[in-house]
Amino acid sequence: MSDRATKRNFVEAVGSRAIGGVSYLGGMAILLGQAIRVAPATLSRSSGRKALIGQMDRVGVRSVAVVCLVQVFIGVILALQLAPPLEPWGQVDKIANIIGVAGFRMLGPILTAVVISGFAGASIAAELGTMAVSEEIEALRAHALNPVRFLVVPRLIATFIMMLLLTVIANWMIAIGGYLISLLVLDPQVGEWYWSLMRDQLRMRDFASGLIMAGVFGVLISLIACYEGLRVRGGAEGVGKATTMTVVYSIVSIILAAGVFTTIFYVFEF
Amino acid sequence: MTQTEADNATNAPTSPQPVIRVVDLVKCFSGRAVLDGINLDVHSGETIVIMGGSGCGKSTLLRHMVGSLFPNEGRVELLGRNLNELEERDLNVLRLRFGILFQSGALFNSMTVGENVALPLREHTNLDEQTIDIMVTIKLEQVGLREAADLMPSEISGGMKKRAGLARATALDPEILFYDEPSAGLDPVTSAEIDQLIMDLSGKLGVTSVVVTHEMDSAFRIADRMAMLDRGRMIKIAPRNEFEALRDGEITGDEQDDLIRQFLRGDSEGPITDRRLSTGYEEDILEAAESK
Numbered sequence: 001m002s003d004r005a006t007k008r009n010f011v012e013a014v015g016s017r018a019i020g021g022v023s024y025l026g027g028m029a030i031l032l033g034q035a036i037r038v039a040p041a042t043l044s045r046s047s048g049r050k051a052l053i054g055q056m057d058r059v060g061v062r063s064v065a066v067v068c069l070v071q072v073f074i075g076v077i078l079a080l081q082l083a084p085p086l087e088p089w090g091q092v093d094k095i096a097n098i099i100g101v102a103g104f105r106m107l108g109p110i111l112t113a114v115v116i117s118g119f120a121g122a123s124i125a126a127e128l129g130t131m132a133v134s135e136e137i138e139a140l141r142a143h144a145l146n147p148v149r150f151l152v153v154p155r156l157i158a159t160f161i162m163m164l165l166l167t168v169i170a171n172w173m174i175a176i177g178g179y180l181i182s183l184l185v186l187d188p189q190v191g192e193w194y195w196s197l198m199r200d201q202l203r204m205r206d207f208a209s210g211l212i213m214a215g216v217f218g219v220l221i222s223l224i225a226c227y228e229g230l231r232v233r234g235g236a237e238g239v240g241k242a243t244t245m246t247v248v249y250s251i252v253s254i255i256l257a258a259g260v261f262t263t264i265f266y267v268f269e270f
Numbered sequence: 271m272t273q274t275e276a277d278n279a280t281n282a283p284t285s286p287q288p289v290i291r292v293v294d295l296v297k298c299f300s301g302r303a304v305l306d307g308i309n310l311d312v313h314s315g316e317t318i319v320i321m322g323g324s325g326c327g328k329s330t331l332l333r334h335m336v337g338s339l340f341p342n343e344g345r346v347e348l349l350g351r352n353l354n355e356l357e358e359r360d361l362n363v364l365r366l367r368f369g370i371l372f373q374s375g376a377l378f379n380s381m382t383v384g385e386n387v388a389l390p391l392r393e394h395t396n397l398d399e400q401t402i403d404i405m406v407t408i409k410l411e412q413v414g415l416r417e418a419a420d421l422m423p424s425e426i427s428g429g430m431k432k433r434a435g436l437a438r439a440t441a442l443d444p445e446i447l448f449y450d451e452p453s454a455g456l457d458p459v460t461s462a463e464i465d466q467l468i469m470d471l472s473g474k475l476g477v478t479s480v481v482v483t484h485e486m487d488s489a490f491r492i493a494d495r496m497a498m499l500d501r502g503r504m505i506k507i508a509p510r511n512e513f514e515a516l517r518d519g520e521i522t523g524d525e526q527d528d529l530i531r532q533f534l535r536g537d538s539e540g541p542i543t544d545r546r547l548s549t550g551y552e553e554d555i556l557e558a559a560e561s562k
Contacts, residue, residue, distance in 0.1 A: 047392065131379075138338060139376035142369075143390050143438075144362035 028227050032219070034148045035156050042153040051154040059120040059155075060162030064169065067115050071170040074107055075099060075177020083186050093190045095182055096197035103174035104206045106213075109163075110258055112170040113217035116163060117250035121225040124155050125246035128229025129239035137230065147230065156222045163218030164211055171210065205270050213261050220257060221250045287350065289314050289446060289478050290335055295344035297330060304330050306502040308344070314445075317472045317479040319489040322499035323533065323542065328482045329373075329450055331499065335480060336370055336448055337361050349445070366394055368446040369439030373454060375431030377423040383434045384410065384419035390441040409437040413467060429460035436467060440477075447471060449481040453488040465491045486534055490514065498530050506530055 042048035078099050086092050128151060131137050140147045175198060183191025228242040228249070264270075290312035297305040305327045312318050322328045333339040334346050337353045346353045351364055377386050387406045391397055397405070410416045413433040418426055426434065432452060439447060449468065453461040465488050471477045472492075483489050489496060490510060497507040505526055506513075516527060517534040525541050532540030 134379075135372045135374055135376035136378055139370070139372055139378070139435075141338065142336060142365060142372075143393070144365040145389070145393055 024227075027231075028223050031148065031152065031227050031230075032156075032223055035152050035223075038146060038149040039153050039157065042149050043157075048149070048154065051150070052158055055154045055158030056162055058123070059116065059158050060166055063116060063119040063162075064166060066119060067112050067166050067170050068173050070111060070115055071103075071108065071173035072177040072180075074111060075103065075174040075179070076181050077177075078102065078107075078174070079178040079181035079186065083181075092182075092186060093193050093197060095178060095186070095190065096194045097201040099175060099178040100198040100202045101206055103178075104171045104202060104210050106210065106258065106262070108171035108174055109167045109210045109214040109217060110254060112166045112214065113163065113221060113254045114251055116159065116166065116218070117221045117225075117247055117254065120159060120162075121221045121246045121250045122243045124159075124222065124225035125229040125242045126239055128226060129232035129242045132230060132232045133235055133239060152222075152226045152230075155226055156219065159222035160215055160218040163214045163221075167211060167214035171207075209261070209265050209270055213258060216257055216261070217254050220253045224249045224253065288312055288347075289349055290480065291345075291347040292331070292335065293345050293347070295331070295334060295341045295346065297327075297334065297339065297341050304502050305334070305341070308499075308502075308504050310497060310504060310507065312446075312478060312480055314478055315472070315476050316494040317468065317481065317492050318495045318497060319481045319483060319493040320497045320499060321482075321484055321486070321489055321533070323484065326499045327502045328484075328499050332448055332450055332480065332482045336368065337365070366442055367444055368448065369442070369444040370448045371432065371436050371439050371450065371452055373451040375423070375428070375435035377431055377434055377438070379423050382420050382422055383415065383426065383430075383437075386423070386434060387419075387438045387441055390438065394442060405441070409441055410434075412440070412470075413437045414463075429456050429463070432456070432464055433467070436464075440471065443475075444477065446478045446480065449479065449483070451483055451485075452481060453483060453485040458487075461485065461488055462491070464488075468492050486536065498533070500529065 043052070079095050082095050082098055083092055086094055128137070131151070137147050137151075140150055179191060179194045182194050225246045228246045232238040232242045288311035290310070292308050292310040295305055295308040296303060308331060310318075310320075310331075320328050320331060330339065334341055334353075335348065337346075337348070337356070340354060348364060349367060351360070353361065353364075356364065377383070378389070381389065384406050387409050388402050391402045391405055395402075406419065407416060410419055413436050415430060415433050415437060418430060418434070423431060423434070447468075452464050452468065456464065468479055468481065469492055472479050479492070481489070481492060490513075493510045493513075495507065495509050496513045498505050498513075513530070513534060516531055519531070521528055521531065529541040531537075532542050
């Protein structure tokens with residue numbers, strides 16, 4: 001193959017990927033727009049509210065134990081890893097300050113979102129994908145029922161709300177993990193000061209910035225999961241692919257969004 | 271005879287205006303014409319069976335008729351409305367006037383059979399719950415599934431799913447019913463039961479039925495008229511008795527008639543199979559060997 005042809009193929013491949021990426025983002029933006037437009041119709045009906053509660057149970061209640069377990073261990077790991085470098089400076093008590101900021105601002109929302117993308121995102125994509133394959137989505141349309149109103153809106157709102165609630169729980173679980181290690185492993189006195197130090201360190205903006213990100217992550221996860229699920233073609237293989245891509249895209253978008261938000265918060269000193 | 275002439279000759283109208291008109295419909299996927307210049311009129315109250323081999327475009331044609339797909343050229347008029355020109359909202363209003371029985375039944379797996387049938391009533395009518403319960407019981411009784419109202423779709427057989435799907439499709443008393451492979455994958459008795467339901471709905475309630483199938487026993491049982499698709503083209507539209515005569519007649523040497531006859535009889539030899547074999551096997555082998 002000539003050098004010119006190789007270059008052309010490369011340019012074509014890059015162009016094709018770029019068009020695919022823009023088209024994917026455009027599709028998700030349209031889906032979000034449709035969901036916002038029909039959300040009042042979903043919430044005004046008892047069937048819609050019932051579906052929302054069912055999804056909140058599925059997204060949040062069933063994943064709360066996993067979130068707690070993961071986040072307590074994050075607190076434990078942070079405390080154990082921070083203690084050695086802080087000890088020579090006599091600053092072990094600063095564990096509370098660092099865990100407070102890191103947990104409430106970043107680790108709480110991010111790791112909760114990662115758990116939820118595997119726990120709920122994959123399951124939403126698989127469910128909607130299976131519905132698409134088994135003609136259920138088409139059947140909804142055939143009955144003049146909007147799949148976005150019926151399926152997407154309850155999942156989107158449920159994931160948004162439950163991400164906020166789970167992040168609040170997650171933040172405290174990280175703090176509790178750090179506290180347990182401080183009290184039981186490091187120095188009982190550090191444990192004694194732990195909560196007051198954390199309280200002195202934390203500002204409302206630490207809590208709020210974490211929650212803002214948690215809400216955005218919730219929307220991203222559910223939107224990606226619904227979009228991937230609804231566009232499934234090709235049977236079980238398509239469902240499997242949608243499930244995998246949901247987890248991959250969710251985690252990548254969570255990290256990218258976290259980077260963007262952290263930069264914005266830094267620039268505006270929030 | 272051109273297809274339009276065939277239409278004029280065989281579409282003995284039972285009403286002045288067809289309830290479904292497919293006009294010069296062309297649909298391409300990836301540049302390949304899956305449907306190529308289809309014309310078809312369906313009249314009120316009749317049962318028309320659209321048949322053809324796998325991949326001939328019959329399900330694609332059905333999806334055009336119900337507004338799930340839109341043509342590259344031509345148009346579909348349903349109950350006097352050109353589907354190409356309808357907004358989603360207007361299409362939804364039209365959708366309340368027809369029902370679809372999907373190949374798999376397409377029941378919503380998160381709901382019981384009864385809830386599936388109740389869903390269109392809950393969403394599109396102002397009926398109270400008690401009335402909806404009565405309507406659901408009536409619809410399920412029509413398809414012989416009253417006792418399955420509280421079962422989940424995963425707990426019932428394929429035939430029951432189709433019957434439940436039919437109960438749901440008829441929940442709003444549609445004027446037209448579309449059936450996508452209603453007998454596929456069913457045992458002969460269950461298949462005959464579904465056929466009987468289709469005939470009852472058509473005969474007793476005057477519902478217009480469009481059935482897509484390649485099950486010939488079923489097709490000859492239920493059809494008033496039949497339409498044969500082959501590789502995206504409509505090759506014959508005629509009353510059932512013409513197709514019966516063609517099936518039972520002798521081979522004539524007319525390629526189109528022989529092709530239809532082979533399909534109707536399910537013969538392993540004939541124009542359909544010859545066509546698949548005559549594609550330069552030797553040349554392909556030589557070409558592959560040379561390229562290696």
